[in-house]
Amino acid sequence: MRIALDAMGGDHAPDVVVEGGIQAAREYGLEIVLVGKERVIKKELAKYDTSGLSLPVVPASEVLEMDEEPARAARAKKDSSMAVGLRMVKEGQAEAFASAGNSGGVLATALFTLGRLKGVKRPALSSIIPVKTGFSFILDLGGNTDCKPEWLLQFGIMGSIYAEIVLGIQNPRVAIISNGEEEGKGNQLVKETTPLLKGSHLNFVGNVEGKDIVTGKADVIVTDGFTGNVAVKTAEGVADMLFSLLKDAIEKRPLAILGACLAQGAFKEVKRRLDYSEYGGAPLLGVKGVVIVGHGRSNAKAIKNMVRTAAEAVRGDMLGAIQEAIESNLLLKGVKHA
Template sequence: MKIAVDAMGSDSHPQPDVEGAVWAAREHDVKIIFVGKQNIVEPELAKHDLSGLDISLVHASEVIEMKEHPAAAAKSKKDSSMVVGMRMLKKGDVDAFVSVGNSGGVLAVALLYLGRIKGVKRPALSAVFPTRKGNCFLLDVGANTDCKPMYLLQFAIMGSVYAERVLGITNPRVAIVSNGEEEGKGNTLVQETYPLLKASGLNFVGNAEGKDIAAGFADVIVTDGFTGNVVVKFAEGVAGFIFDLIKEGILSSPVTKLGGLLAQPAFMQIKKRLDYREYGGVPLLGVDGTVIMGHGRSDSLAIKNAIRAAKQAVEKGTIDAIRDVIAQSLAASSAV
């Protein structure tokens, strides 16, 4: 399997991008094609033992920076690492593309060069969200701030495919974010989407309030990109705040320091469970190709696991499965 990696993606590129991809090549038995500036990437590659690994580099003279306007950069920077990598995916030269660069840039480039899967109204950004019962798959988290009921229905369909095939969740439970658990609660979008989900054939379990997300009420939770992005960013902020409070409390006296030392193994387990690096990357669902995105602050562990996610998505035939269920959904709706 060939996976193209945006070597210019992370905030600290190319060090973590290269190190993580080399690690993935060795651990997950994949062929890695780096895409980026040759004069920057080659010296970093020279620091690693590449014996026995199938690793190559395709030169791309430009980079879509974090602060650039995504759509404008996607059109103007035709030799950027994202565009070159996405073109390789479109032509079938690689099986997947992984980038932890400008997320808006990845979305814009994917739409411009890959296009949407036939029948998909809008692609969705997703996030793996830790819960009391494991994880849930939340989408959209930023691609579409304004949505229509059909968009959310398709998010649920695509999310269910990914949850079942890649995350290994049989018959995943689906819910929609709302301000009340009862049917009929929520804004107009939620109220109009609810009956579509109920009649979809998915394992729809109803509305999910904010507290239900972390409680593990559902395996796939859909919402518009504005709400989803707020949920994710708020959760990240709260988690950081709580860890800071715990740290301050532990360091406040000799007695609490001793207690903290004794509890350190438990704290490390919790930290690992909440660590985004363990998931590495998440898919951009709805575009016609396997695209995995990650945090700009990703380190080598996150990069390695993002490549693992790409490999799993390809091996499980995620794109073909989404293509099939979307076609079936459209056929069923047109027959009514």
């Protein structure tokens, strides 16, 4: 299987991306196409023993930077590593594309290049978040700030399939974020989406409040891109704040420093539980191709896992399953309305 990897995407590109790509080629026996500035990539590759691995380089002269306005940059940079990699997917030269670059940029470029799956109203950016009992899958995360009920239903359908095929969760529990657990609580969007989710074939378990996003009450958490973005970033911010407050409080107490050393294993375990690099990345769902987006801060391990995720989505025929589910849902609607 050939996976196109955006060698220029991420805070630590291209070195860390190339390193992760090599690890993926070695561990999973995949062909990893490194897309980006040829000279730079080859210089990085030369640092490693890559004999026996399949790591072709495909040149792309431009880079869509982390801080660029996605839609504008996607339109302007026709030869970015994202555009070139995604065109490979469109043309069947690669079976998936993975990038730890500007996620909005991937979304915009993928929309231009691949387009949407038939019947899909809006593609969704997603994330895997660590929760008390393991992890949950949440979408949308910023692409669609103002949503319609049907889009959220489709996010639920696509998220459920991803959870089943790639994350290996049987009959995933799907919930919608709201400002209260009870049915009837919610803004207009939640109130209008609830009957659609209840009427679908999904294993819909109702509303989750903010505090239950991280307790593992649901496997797939659906929300509009605005709320999802705020919730996930608030969670990151609070975790950062707590660790930083704890660090400051420990550092001014000699005994506490000793104590923290003794408790180091416990701290490491918690950090490991929260470590996004284990999951590697999360899909852009609803476009005509397998596209995985990684965290900007990805290290080599995260890149490797992002590539693995892409391969699993290809192997499980995620696209076919989504297409079928979206179509049968449209059909269901057609029957109901007839």
